[in-house]
Amino acid sequence: MPIELFTRVEDKLFNNRYLVDTGRPHIKVRPHAKPSPQLLSMLKACPARCYELSEDGQVEATVDGCIECGTCRIICEESGDIEWSYPRGGYGVLFKFG
Amino acid sequence: MIEERFDAIVVGAGMAGNAAALTMAEGGMKVLQLERGEYSGSKNVQGAILYADMLEKLVPDFREDAPLERHLVEQRFWMMDDRSHTGLHYRSEDFNEEKPNRYTIIRAQFDKWFSQKVREAGATVLCETTVTDLVRDDSGKVIGVKTDRRDGEIHGDIVVLAEGVNGMLGTRAGLRERPKPEKVALAVKEMHFLPRETIEARFNLRGDEGVVIEAVGTISRGMTGMGFIYANKECISLGIGCLVADFQRTGETPYGLLDRFKRHPSVAPLIEGSEVKEYSAHLIPEGGFKAIPQLYGKGWVVIGDAAQLNNTIHREGSNLAMTSGRIAAEAILKIKSRAQPMIPQNLALYKKMLDESFVIKDLRKYKDMPALMHTRSQNFFLTYPQLVSKAMQNFVRVDGTPKIDKEKLTLKSFTNARSRSGLFGDAFRLVRAWR
Numbered sequence A: 001m002p003i004e005l006f007t008r009v010e011d012k013l014f015n016n017r018y019l020v021d022t023g024r025p026h027i028k029v030r031p032h033a034k035p036s037p038q039l040l041s042m043l044k045a046c047p048a049r050c051y052e053l054s055e056d057g058q059v060e061a062t063v064d065g066c067i068e069c070g071t072c073r074i075i076c077e078e079s080g081d082i083e084w085s086y087p088r089g090g091y092g093v094l095f096k097f098g
Numbered sequence B: 001m002i003e004e005r006f007d008a009i010v011v012g013a014g015m016a017g018n019a020a021a022l023t024m025a026e027g028g029m030k031v032l033q034l035e036r037g038e039y040s041g042s043k044n045v046q047g048a049i050l051y052a053d054m055l056e057k058l059v060p061d062f063r064e065d066a067p068l069e070r071h072l073v074e075q076r077f078w079m080m081d082d083r084s085h086t087g088l089h090y091r092s093e094d095f096n097e098e099k100p101n102r103y104t105i106i107r108a109q110f111d112k113w114f115s116q117k118v119r120e121a122g123a124t125v126l127c128e129t130t131v132t133d134l135v136r137d138d139s140g141k142v143i144g145v146k147t148d149r150r151d152g153e154i155h156g157d158i159v160v161l162a163e164g165v166n167g168m169l170g171t172r173a174g175l176r177e178r179p180k181p182e183k184v185a186l187a188v189k190e191m192h193f194l195p196r197e198t199i200e201a202r203f204n205l206r207g208d209e210g211v212v213i214e215a216v217g218t219i220s221r222g223m224t225g226m227g228f229i230y231a232n233k234e235c236i237s238l239g240i241g242c243l244v245a246d247f248q249r250t251g252e253t254p255y256g257l258l259d260r261f262k263r264h265p266s267v268a269p270l271i272e273g274s275e276v277k278e279y280s281a282h283l284i285p286e287g288g289f290k291a292i293p294q295l296y297g298k299g300w301v302v303i304g305d306a307a308q309l310n311n312t313i314h315r316e317g318s319n320l321a322m323t324s325g326r327i328a329a330e331a332i333l334k335i336k337s338r339a340q341p342m343i344p345q346n347l348a349l350y351k352k353m354l355d356e357s358f359v360i361k362d363l364r365k366y367k368d369m370p371a372l373m374h375t376r377s378q379n380f381f382l383t384y385p386q387l388v389s390k391a392m393q394n395f396v397r398v399d400g401t402p403k404i405d406k407e408k409l410t411l412k413s414f415t416n417a418r419s420r421s422g423l424f425g426d427a428f429r430l431v432r433a434w435r
């Protein structure tokens, strides 16, 4: 089997081009004691695996690898679990092929 | 604030925005187009099949310099279980015509070209600019936009919202709803690079001929979804998409589905040895006719994916986007030529013209399909593909069982899985929704 075929998400993202807006994440998770079902579902549903469970049981987002699909917005914005926006103009993922 | 005033401000430089900006600029309007990406296309993801007719209406000689990959001569539909696929192939020499009907494209490259046409027509295109809000006057009429640039407020007579499926401006301003998880699909996609000759040999192609494969079945694990494989010149676009609500419900991961699809014995040989150069994801509007929001208001119109104008049964979206953009622009031009204001009474012309086009006619035809596919996803995407597969194998395998017994066995496997009334019910519902 060819090497490149089945890779971890992190390696998939490695092929993409990004211009990261350092220190200005475009998605923020609201602090919570216990994550809502919506937030928990993002651990699996985010295609870039930006959401992770911290040691103290909170859902955290690291959006450097975000591919700006909007899935977390559709699932979590309404309940107020996250604050979602697009990165500033020019920043974020830059597709060469799309 | 930028003092200059525009006849029209277009938000987004995707298929819809480019079509609208081009048409209005060609019609002599002073157009400003704003795009958050570094260039038009840098944020956009598509399969991607381009339908020539709808582009021809905008750029008649597009074949001369547009970055087209392959013209399609063959379409394959696959119904898959875990180890097999039952396929329907349609290939015709007729598609090797002088002006081919469908092409594969690479969106980032195509959009760049399209945007160049918009500039040549005289529109001002400002990239790397995210529009953050709509500006309204006391009466609630949209009179411009706010951007994330310094002094980033700009005024115009009409704002054309071409911000795509995840458009946040229109939803934040309360002009339409945020898409619900059961009304949008999440697709993930990879670009697999291989030598040209390898692609042509694997897909049975000569020269610039192309093939697309659409696949349903156990690959989506019972969720409402579809896989696709499109042959480009030197790469293969491969992806899979399912409803967001289904991802939420099942806990399947998008990349897990994609990898399983790639591993399938019918797919793996097509991409073997390839180099993956990009991984992307995007939403697709799936709500159909019933999800179309209010299309116009005081000082604004909405076009393309932002207006849910997407025909998922036929996997058409970019052509509906281009057509709605062109029609909105033509309506605006007409209103302007009569020196009338951009108010709902006048902008209703856009909806009237759209209703008469294939865009709304097609979406209306399938108005019941999205709900049916969603509520019966287990049957349509898991049970039937497995049954068909079993039936096909039973039909093809020669093992000394009398044919009459084989037929009985096949029928029994269907009725066991779905009962007679269940089968009739599904068929009936499908036919009714299709009409």
Ligand SMILES: Cc1cc2nc3c(=O)[nH]c(=O)nc-3n(C[C@H](O)[C@H](O)[C@H](O)COP(=O)(O)OP(=O)(O)OC[C@H]3O[C@@H](n4cnc5c(N)ncnc54)[C@H](O)[C@@H]3O)c2cc1C
Binding pocket: A086, B011, B012, B013, B014, B015, B016, B017, B034, B035, B036, B037, B040, B041, B043, B044, B045, B046, B047, B048, B049, B050, B051, B129, B130, B131, B132, B162, B163, B164, B165, B167, B168, B169, B187, B188, B189, B239, B241, B282, B283, B284, B303, B304, B305, B306, B310, B315, B316, B317, B318, B319, B320, B321
């Ligand atoms: C995986 C996949 C496969 C598909 N395959 C096909 C296919 O084969 N054939 C087909 O016809 N259709 C296909 N579609 C559908 C097609 O891609 C869409 O219907 C089409 O792109 C919609 O065009 P649009 O202009 O409305 O939106 P988009 O093309 O998404 O453009 C929206 C633009 O607005 C910009 N934008 C958004 N918000 C802002 C803001 N606030 N400020 C500034 N700019 C902003 C974005 O950066 C983007 O450039 C597919 C879609 C996907 C996801």
Ligand code: SF4
Binding pocket: A027, A045, A046, A047, A048, A049, A050, A063, A065, A066, A067, A068, A069, A070, A071, A072, A073
């Ligand atoms: S927008 Fe998409 S890729 Fe980015 S964090 Fe949300 S789900 Fe993940």
